[in-house]
Amino acid sequence: DTEVTQTPKHLVMGMTNKKSLKCEQHMGHRAMYWYKQKAKKPPELMFVYSYEKLSINESVPSRFSPECPNSSLLNLHLHALQPEDSALYLCASSRTQGETQYFGPGTRLLVL
Amino acid sequence: DAKTTQPTSMDCAEGRAANLPCNHSTISGNEYVYWYRQIHSQGPQYIIHGLKNNETNEMASLIITEDRKSSTLILPHATLRDTAVYYCIVRRPDSGYALNFGKGTSLLVTP
Numbered sequence: 648d649t650e651v652t653q654t655p656k657h658l659v660m661g662m663t664n665k666k667s668l669k670c671e672q673h674m675g676h677r678a679m680y681w682y683k684q685k686a687k688k689p690p691e692l693m694f695v696y697s698y699e700k701l702s703i704n705e706s707v708p709s710r711f712s713p714e715c716p717n718s719s720l721l722n723l724h725l726h727a728l729q730p731e732d733s734a735l736y737l738c739a740s741s742r743t744q745g746e747t748q749y750f751g752p753g754t755r756l757l758v759l
Numbered sequence: 760d761a762k763t764t765q766p767t768s769m770d771c772a773e774g775r776a777a778n779l780p781c782n783h784s785t786i787s788g789n790e791y792v793y794w795y796r797q798i799h800s801q802g803p804q805y806i807i808h809g810l811k812n813n814e815t816n817e818m819a820s821l822i823i824t825e826d827r828k829s830s831t832l833i834l835p836h837a838t839l840r841d842t843a844v845y846y847c848i849v850r851r852p853d854s855g856y857a858l859n860f861g862k863g864t865s866l867l868v869t870p
Contacts, residue, residue: 651802653802678856680856689846689860689861689862689863690803690858690860691857692856692857692858695856695857702856703856703857705857735800737802737803739802739803744856745851745852745853745856746852747793747805747808748805748858749805750802750803750804750805751802752801752802753800753801753802755800
């Protein structure tokens, strides 16, 4: 089983809203990732968690706040987003850092 | 990680083999070749990876040339559901954590 689940599938939010994206995997993977993908562009890495600790932040604005409450769960908290933050947000996991990454279906976010 | 070059787009008739090429002439000895695909509006899907030997799984075959400067992903019997963007990625296992997807090849499988 190589399933990574993400909720919600779609999200519309205003610039003053606070919302959260959720990612879950039950493969025992200890590395989890957030990517952002704009239309017609490849995915770009945002954050990496390894053993529930943040190991990489690719200079992401503070309006995006990741959280890894346990080894199976990864959240992305959103606050005061801009319309240009509208994108497909992808979660991935791998057994450990550097190993094959498996992606979830993504959350399509629209910021109005 | 080594840079890759892929054709922008390819067509393939349904039921035929789809052969997707990738050039990675600057690949180093410990870099693996990974293939992912992304069907429209879905998350990328891992297909296969290899170091120097040819690899096969239930989805595809990966053929790596002896000098490792290029590779070909083969979908033996393409179906309409194989229409997607295919990404060839070269990376070392310890090179950090981002996958450099590049621009990929847009494969269109036609009836």
